[in-house]
Amino acid sequence: MYLAPYFQADQDIVTITPEQGSAFAKQVANDFNPLHDADSRRFCVPGDLLFALNLAWYGLSQRMSFDYTGMVGKGVELVFPPTGPAEDAFDICDRQGKAYLSISREGEVTQDMDLIEAFTRAYVAFSGQSFPHILVPLMQKHQVMIHPDKPMVIYENMAFDFDRLDAEKLGLKLGESALEMKGKRGLVRINFDIVDGERRIGSGYKTMVLSSLRPYEQSGVDKLIERYEAAKNAYRH
Secondary structure, eight states: OTTGGGOEEETTEEEOOHHHHHHHHHHTSOOOOGGGOTTOTTOOOOHHHHHHHHHHHHOEEEEEEEEEOSOOOTTOEEEOOOOOTTOOEEEEEETTOOEEEEEEEEEEEEOOHHHHHHHHHHHHHHHTTIIIIIHHHHHHHHTEEOOSSSOOEEEEEEEEEESOSOOSSEEEEEEEEEEEEETTEEEEEEEEEEEETTEEEEEEEEEEEEOSOEEOOHHHHHHHHHHHHHHHHHHHO
């Protein structure tokens, strides 16, 4: 499995070290969110890695939604429950029963790992482009920004709906994006189409919460982008 370097499993217990979570974010998702740095005090496992593991573990259903209810930090042991095709909703919890991810699914199910990996890689690559390509124009439009020194962008949920579960050249295309303001918090929704070559075969969306919003300052946004690009360049070299 292509995800093997990024987790350990002992039967139904899954653990992800900060180094593994950080490597997935940078190597697979091209995501340099500081929350995924292995040495960060606030380290959390990338939501896209949890998403990818669940598809590899349980298969790809025609319609699925993933609600992120907690941040998986260092040392958390996750229980991946055994599920059958008839079970349409379940949670990923730790040993103490705290839920971190709620999953619902319906429709046809495929265990075709080539298709699952193709969709996962397409989605994760798409998801990793959220900053700066999508978030910065939204912040500029609404004249707000996240904290330049302590940026907090938290995955909230994602969902998708396939018209059919077969594709030869699967990819994702960006749709409309929106930012809804709620005081000092903002909810971003990013829509996408699932395509097979040029043919649309489904759709989906991703939402994220922006915390500690403040008035937009171009110098602060430039600082965010510079730090992000510096982290990316340092990793690649």
